[in-house]
Amino acid sequence: MTASTAIGERSDRERRIGRVVKGVFLACAVLTVLITVGIIFTLLRDATTFFAQVPVADFLTGTEWKPTQLTGDGEYKFGVLPLLSGTILITVVSAVIALPTGLAAALYLSEFASETTRSVLKPALEILAGIPTIVYGYFALVYITPFLEWIGLPVETFNALSASIVVGVMIIPMVSSISEDALSAVPDDLRQAAYGLGSTKFDTSVRVVVPAAVSGIFSSFVLALSRAIGETMAVTVAAGQTPRMLSILEIDQNLLQSSETITAAMVNVAHAEGGGGTPAYYSMFALGLVLFVFTFSLNIGAEIIRDRLREEYQ
Amino acid sequence: MSVETDSGTAGTGSADGADPDAGDNPFARSGWGPLYRALRDKAFAFALLLAALSGIAMVFILLAYVAVDAFSILDPEHGSWVDWQFLTSLPSRTPAEAGFLAPIVGSLLILIVMVFAVFPIGIGAAVYLEEYAPKNRITRLVRVNIANLAGVPSVVYGLLGLAVFVRGIGLESGIVLVGGLTVGLLVLPIVIVSSQEALRAVPDSYRQASRGMGASEWQTLRNVTLPQALPGILTGTILALGRAIGETAPLIMIGAATSVFSVPTTLFDSVSAMPMQIYNWRARPQPEFRYGVVAAGVVVLLATMILLNATAILLRNRYQRSDT
Structure with missing residues (x-):
């Protein structure tokens, strides 16, 4: 009798503890959503403050970015276009390097590599993603730019090309690991069927496996682009801080010159602005908002593409 | 191509x-x-x-260059830039006297703040998602959200830290506490995802056995699931710390100094960090900075990361072996 009451009390207490504990864990999970809400709220609030001082139209169509130094006509300039073109330039060139290389690595790993090669190659690729971006910036500035000079390119000390090269190398693992997952997820039946029809490994991988995994591959491309757009330190260190409008006709020149991306501009403003309250301070949040909108939509887009892949094989 | x-x-x-x-x-x-x-x-x-191999080869060649410069292998007259003096001195304008002590300590303090702030929350969120979460809209939202948080550029986390901890709560900009919390936000999704994987790896039969013996959900978690998952969780967390130690952009955004001239000792001291000091040095005009001191800094930063990752891998291998 007494024993059963004791057990009843104990299990009552246990149940209460269990409920509290569950609540705490739930709070931790919800906190992660609050971080996103916090990011969006902060960016919107301070960007709004910025747009109260600088008209949205001036920001979106302005071709000059001089947030902390007065220009000749005694004004600060907050045009996002030069920064946007810097970001696009570096993202596109790094994508040209990373997407084919990453896809090739993924295809090799999933279709051709032996178990031993895989166990070496995969971690080696992961190392590329693990090196801090500031170190990549240092690589670009101190070793790659002089190398480009040595092979005869008339590069400036700070140039978009060296930055693009390191950003490209940095995002290879992102392309290769996600693409490889997609390629490995292609059912073996398809490969067997292709071999049965007399296909070689080359035919099978290029004409059967890659097309079957195309949405996963595409999703890895989109994620890599998003990563390149958000990349900050390598670009700040290697490409310099000269906001410059892209001109399609002189794209080769632009690559060899210094350039400034959205992310680099944020870092440079943060350096110049100690306190807060100036338009330059709030401009960081407007830039942050632009950056967030770009990367967020790309990430969501990649997810939608990947979900479609999952449906195909289930 | x-x-x-x-x-x-x-x-x-x-x-x-x-x-x-x-x-x-x-x-x-x-x-x-x-x-x-x-x-x-x-x-x-x-x-x-x-x-x-192309990308891998390029990075390994560059790493070799850094090592050659840092240990001045090609210039035997000058001793290695990585030496006791470098590890124990404060920053200086003279290359030969420049040291890395303040940023090393700064980085470690930031890591300590992160461990205390992020570790409990990350594990909590992972436990909820793996052990408790009902299949409903909120759970789905949390999952999608964590995936998206991992894709937010680090510089944006810096803005969040600036707005919340500095302008919001009113902490001073550029101190250890703010740096640790801001970088902590950044690695939280990584900690959660790796903890989830560790929890998922615990066989369901363990949980069922515990419940079958009359243990409650919380008792099962505390006595069976968490202890089993702990090595995996630790491994993931240490890997996340390794990633955090190289982060620069968020620290710049919260106003951390690129170089401080005294070793931080409390959570409220101004902090620099290893990557911040590298960022500062690379802008110096003297070639000794570019090719010597910065290379030494890069070597120390990478060595620290390798140390953290090696610890994580050792931990994983050790527990994997004793388990099976």
């Missing part, structure tokens, strides 16, 4: 038939067809491997 051309020409070469049938292959019946096809397979695999 040669790979792209390979596949491109192959595609057009047999574009006459939509069906990838060997009969479409113009070489299929000729005597040297099989040889050609076998060679093409080999060449293709080789080209892919070459592409896969």
Whole structure:
């Protein structure tokens, strides 16, 4: 009798503890959503403050970015276009390097590599993603730019090309690991069927496996682009801080010159602005908002593409 | 890139038939067809491997350059830049006297703040998602959200830290506490995802056995699931710390100094960090900074990361072995 009451009390207490504990864990999970809400709220609030001082139209169509130094006509300039073109330039060139290389690595790993090669190659690729971006910036500035000079390119000390090269190398693992997952997820039946029809490994991988995994591959491309757009330190260190409008006709020149991306501009403003309250301070949040909108939509887009892949094989 | 051309020409070469049938292959019946096809397979695999190795090779060559510069291997007259003096001195304008002590301590303090702030929350969120979460809209939202948080650029986390901890709560900009919390936000999604994986790896039979013995959900978690998952969780967390130690942009955004001239001792001292000091030094005009001191800094930063990662891997291997 007494024993059963004791057990009843104990299990009552246990149940209460269990409920509290569950609540705490739930709070931790919800906190992660609050971080996103916090990011969006902060960016919107301070960007709004910025747009109260600088008209949205001036920001979106302005071709000059001089947030902390007065220009000749005694004004600060907050045009996002030069920064946007810097970001696009570096993202596109790094994508040209990373997407084919990453896809090739993924295809090799999933279709051709032996178990031993895989166990070496995969971690080696992961190392590329693990090196801090500031170190990549240092690589670009101190070793790659002089190398480009040595092979005869008339590069400036700070140039978009060296930055693009390191950003490209940095995002290879992102392309290769996600693409490889997609390629490995292609059912073996398809490969067997292709071999049965007399296909070689080359035919099978290029004409059967890659097309079957195309949405996963595409999703890895989109994620890599998003990563390149958000990349900050390598670009700040290697490409310099000269906001410059892209001109399609002189794209080769632009690559060899210094350039400034959205992310680099944020870092440079943060350096110049100690306190807060100036338009330059709030401009960081407007830039942050632009950056967030770009990367967020790309990430969501990649997810939608990947979900479609999952449906195909289930 | 040669790979792209390979596949491109192959595609057009047999574009006459939509069906990838060997009969479409113009070489299929000729005597040297099989040889050609076998060679093409080999060449293709080789080209892919070459592409896969290109990035890796480049980074390893660059790392070798850094090592050569940091230990001044090619300039025997000058001793190694990485030496006791470098590890124990404060920053200086003179290359020979410049040291890395303040940023090393700063980075470690930031890590300590992160461990205390992020570790409990990360594990809590992971436990909820793996052990408790009902299949409903909120759970789905949390999951999608964590995936997206991992894709937010680090510089944006810096803005969040600036707005919340500095402008919001009113902490001073650039102190250890703010730095640790801001970088903590950044690695939280990584900690959660790796903790989730560790929890998922605990066999369900363990949980069922515990529940079958009359243990409550919380008792099962505390006595069975968490202890089993702990090595995996620790491994993931240490890997996340390794990533955090190289982060620069968020620290710049919260106003951390690129160089401080006293070693931080409390959570409220101004902090620099290893990558911040590298960022500062690389802008110095003297070549000794560019090719000597910065290289030494990079070596110390990478060595710290390797140390953290090696710890994580050792931990994982050790517990994997004792488990099975």
